[in-house]
Amino acid sequence: MSKEISFSQIKSYKESFYSQPSHLISQRAVMKNGILASSENQQSTVINNPVFSIDLDTGKVANQKQSGRCWMFAALNTFRHHIEHTFEIKDFELSQNFTFFWDKFEKANYFYENILATAVEPLESRKVAFLLQTPQQDGGQWDMLVAIIQKYGIVPKSVMPETFSSSQSRDLNTFLNKKLRKDAITLRSLVEKEASEEEINQTKASMLQEIYNLLATSLGTPPTNFDFSYVDTDGNYQLKRNLTPQLFYDEFVGRNLSDYVSVINAPTADKPYNELYTVEMLGNVVGGKEVRHLNVDIDTFKNLAIDQLKMGEAVWYGCDVGQSSTRDSGIMATDIYSVEETLDIDYSMTKAERLDYGESLMTHAMVLTGVDLVEGKPTKWKVENSWGDKVGSKGYFVMSDDWLNEYTYQIVVNKRYLSEELLAIVEADKATVLAPWDPMGALA
Structure with missing residues (x-):
């Protein structure tokens, strides 16, 4: 009562x-x-000083500005590191606007397909309500960017630079989602009146034309062919003519993206370790790479990241950046604030409890570019952010190992670092399907 x-x-x-x-x-x-x-605990800042036993030279940080493209910036940054070192180019960036355009376009089609797939369900069903709450957004997952690159390639930032709407995406998202919700009314009505498949497809094609027009107006038109010139660090002028986005990726990056695996640490009862998971209605490219997560214990999780860093390759990772972190000084540590002492309240929860009860989930993607190993064990990690060079140490953050244990959920590593047992699980490709609103479906 x-x-x-x-x-x-x-x-x-x-x-x-x-x-x-x-x-x-x-x-x-x-x-x-x-x-x-x-x-704020100043001693935590002293302990988490930016000195690392493994420290990759990754150059100047990028800036996503007022957009939610961290996952995209983080992935493209890992490619940028390779390009800068291999081709001796300084302060180079790939076009985040190019991948942004195609991600938005594909997400619109993905939304339409999900609306059609759920058209016989009532509006108050949880799945339909979930779709309509946010038809699309800036956020995404590693596998979603892989799907974009495998279909469209990538281009240098000089070929498709930033626009107002790519750097400040709020208005674009407002009017894009307004259109998608309006189109959902039309598509559900067509299904209700038992319209033919041809009529539905023609209607959807017309909708996609309007989406393309909106994106081209806001972000510019993605190039199909271009020339790329640059001056290397030795002062030599280089020119590559008549490239396509796919050819540019093959020549300047050349990584087989199928070799990379999303690894998560989600210690909840519904997700046993050493199993593969996917998330219903999570994706962007229809028919493209599906989002897959291999769940492992935290020690395996960290050792995989360390193995890749030791080989000189940065690691894409996803975390809950707003938890116990400072923006200006760039410290991510569980003891950076002593809020429990200040407020005399016990806020302690396990990582699993935070996930199960909605207290934490992945909110941001960055890049691990270093780690400090003491007697073989990590004590702190170097993090490349995408918030410009005015925060942290010229844009780089320091993450304590305890913070990683509690608030980091995902890394992406080359499958060469997986044990035979884990590799067999990935290659068996038998994934448990999680609900659309599962915390492991959160978009960075």
């Missing part, structure tokens, strides 16, 4: 608050400076 709060209870709570001097100390600090500033 419900019970209201009485005024006698409130009086008791107030008396209890004032009876403890520590509450008054915290009250003065927090009212003046806020919760986090009053709780």
